[in-house]
Amino acid sequence: MRTIVADHPLVAHKLAVLRDESTPSPTFRHLVDELVTLLAYEATREVRVEAREIRTPVAVTQGVYIADPPPLIVPILRAGLGMLDGMTRMVPKAEVGFLGMVRNEETLEATTYANRLPDDLTGRQCFLVDPMLATGGTLVAAIDYLLDLGARDVTAVCLLAAPEGLAAVEAAVGHRAEVTVVVAAVDERLDERGYIVPGLGDAGDRLYGVV
Ligand SMILES: O=P(O)(O)OC[C@H]1O[C@H](OP(=O)(O)OP(=O)(O)O)[C@H](O)[C@@H]1O
Ligand SMILES: O=c1cc[nH]c(=O)[nH]1
Ligand SMILES: [Mg+2]
Numbered sequence: 001m002r003t004i005v006a007d008h009p010l011v012a013h014k015l016a017v018l019r020d021e022s023t024p025s026p027t028f029r030h031l032v033d034e035l036v037t038l039l040a041y042e043a044t045r046e047v048r049v050e051a052r053e054i055r056t057p058v059a060v061t062q063g064v065y066i067a068d069p070p071p072l073i074v075p076i077l078r079a080g081l082g083m084l085d086g087m088t089r090m091v092p093k094a095e096v097g098f099l100g101m102v103r104n105e106e107t108l109e110a111t112t113y114a115n116r117l118p119d120d121l122t123g124r125q126c127f128l129v130d131p132m133l134a135t136g137g138t139l140v141a142a143i144d145y146l147l148d149l150g151a152r153d154v155t156a157v158c159l160l161a162a163p164e165g166l167a168a169v170e171a172a173v174g175h176r177a178e179v180t181v182v183v184a185a186v187d188e189r190l191d192e193r194g195y196i197v198p199g200l201g202d203a204g205d206r207l208y209g210v211v
Pocket of ligand 3: 203
């Protein structure tokens with residue numbers, strides 16, 4: 001498994017504002033949207049492309065286009081929805097699948113309440129988006145869905161990861177496929193409630209309110 005940390009002052013600045021507990025929800029949503037476009041730049045570095053001839057006003061040349069079949073972007077609801085628009089803005093050709101998953105805050109186990117994915121992901125490059133990789137339980141389950149449908153090239157785009165979560169994902173799925181995790185930062189640890197420290201709190205609640 002590869003972990004790529006988007007080490008850039010613009011990312012660090014936006015992340016600092018995002019972490020601040022006084023940042024209100026509208027600003028939080030806007031920053032998540034901006035951050036994901038910066039992470040998408042790293043995450044799509046190896047997106048499959050094909051060359052096709054184009055005619056500029058001056059000459060004929062080869063243009064580079066994102067290849068078919070188009071990449072599949074899969075936000076993990078709820079919090080992953082906050083990253084969807086930024087991803088599709090950067091890769092408009094992408095198709096979108098959906099996974100609704102929630103972590104039980106007592107047991108920390110993830111359960112799935114919605115699943116809308118293509119039937120066959122053989123040969124598809126898949127991009128899971130979810131701001132938080134904490135214990136890794138949610139991401140492991142999400143990657144399992146994609147691998148079971150035939151995907152072998154999966155990139156997770158997250159804002160924050162805990163070292164424990166990265167290790168859990170590597171142990172669970174690293175040997176089954178090419179998995180890349182792109183993050184804005186790897187934080188220190190998890191606390192006793194399974195929250196990322198220092199983190200930014202509950203990403204879903206900060207995006208959409210406490211429900
Ligand atoms: O790595 P894990 O320990 O599994 O935790 C990470 C998950 O927790 C959060 O979602 P949550 O379950 O709070 O759902 P929400 O997006 O609806 O708030 C987050 O967006 C991840 O999906
Ligand atoms: O810190 C955390 C851990 C899990 N989910 C979140 O939204 N935040
Ligand atoms: Mg939540």
